[in-house]
Amino acid sequence: GENVEQHPSTLSVQEGDSAVIKCTYSDSASNYFPWYKQELGKGPQLIIDIRSNVGEKKDQRIAVTLNKTAKHFSLHITETQPEDSAVYFCAASNMKTSYDKVIFGPGTSLSVIP
Amino acid sequence: NAGVTQTPKFQVLKTGQSMTLQCAQDMNHEYMSWYRQDPGMGLRLIHYSVGAGITDQGEVPNGYNVSRSTTEDFPLRLLSAAPSQTSVYFCASSYSPGKNSPLHFGNGTRLTVT
Numbered sequence: 001g002e003n004v005e006q007h008p009s010t011l012s013v014q015e016g017d018s019a020v021i022k023c024t025y026s027d028s029a030s031n032y033f034p035w036y037k038q039e040l041g042k043g044p045q046l047i048i049d050i051r052s053n054v055g056e057k058k059d060q061r062i063a064v065t066l067n068k069t070a071k072h073f074s075l076h077i078t079e080t081q082p083e084d085s086a087v088y089f090c091a092a093s094n095m096k097t098s099y100d101k102v103i104f105g106p107g108t109s110l111s112v113i114p
Numbered sequence: 115n116a117g118v119t120q121t122p123k124f125q126v127l128k129t130g131q132s133m134t135l136q137c138a139q140d141m142n143h144e145y146m147s148w149y150r151q152d153p154g155m156g157l158r159l160i161h162y163s164v165g166a167g168i169t170d171q172g173e174v175p176n177g178y179n180v181s182r183s184t185t186e187d188f189p190l191r192l193l194s195a196a197p198s199q200t201s202v203y204f205c206a207s208s209y210s211p212g213k214n215s216p217l218h219f220g221n222g223t224r225l226t227v228t
Contacts, residue, residue: 001173009154034216043118043204043219044157089156101172102217104149104156 002027004092006105014113019077021108023090026071030092033073034102035064038087047088048075080112116140120205120220127195127227135190135223137205143218145208146188150174150201151222157204163188195227 003026013019025033031052036044050057050064050073057064063076073092077084090105121136139146147162149172159172163182177199179191188207192199203223209215 004156006156036217036219041221043206043221044217045219046216049216101159101162104158106154106156 002030002092002094002103004090004103004105006090006108008108009106010109010111012111012113013080015080015082017080019080019084019110019112021075021088021090021110022072023074023092023105024070024072025092025103027092027094028068028071029094032093032102033064033066034091035075036089036091036104038089038107040086044089077110080110082112082114085110085112118205118207118218118220120203120223122223123221125223125225127192127225129195129197129227131195132191132193133195135192135203135205135225137188137190137220138186139188139205139207139218140186141207141209141218142185143207143209144185145215146182147172147206147217148178148180148188148190149204149206151204152201160190160203192225195225197227199225200227201225 006023034049037047038044048064050066061078066073088108091102093102118139144165148160149157158174160178161180163169169180205220206217208217
């Protein structure tokens with residue numbers, strides 16, 4: 001089955017700097033890669049996603065890149081702000097065979113220092 | 115529109131006790147699922163349902179039962195609680211299985227088994 005690895009497990013950055021979180025997946029058939037943000041005491045919330053037919057996607061300060069050949073995908077946050085502090089999860093799935101069975105990485109705890 | 119509602123928020127059980135974690139969604143989502151979140155292990159799928167009357171096992175189904183009698187509700191039952199089931203449990207739903215629709219999470223139930 002699918003396995004998703006995520007690095008780093010913790011990340012501290014100064015406010016205004018960029019943050020990068022990297023993930024790898026094992027199943028070459030995976031075709032959908034969402035990113036979720038979890039604030040303290042709450043459930044994860046989708047912040048951006050990318051499909052396998054796209055190499056990059058941006059939404060304001062957030063961008064995701066996908067390298068299908070290497071089975072890598074990354075989350076980039078620019079001009080970080082204290083409210084970006086949270087746990088971030090990457091995930092992968094194959095919507096053709098697994099319905100919405102999404103496999104999550106172990107998470108990255110991001111701290112933005114004012 | 116409340117989204118995904120989980121009750122209770124906190125629960126303490128003794129080994130061997132049984133209980134039901136409740137999950138309800140008001141978005142008319144076909145797909146519902148249960149995850150457990152443990153430190154360093156991300157979110158692991160316990161059970162999922164692609165519609166009323168249909169359930170299936172995820173990665174870690176042992177010790178848990180589910181049923182889906184209505185579109186709105188997807189309770190998770192622990193028949194005989196064990197300390198290994200101490201975790202934070204999240205219910206999630208999405209619009210349609212087989213499509214790249216995002217998961218909507220509840221705010222979780224923190225369960226401690228002593």
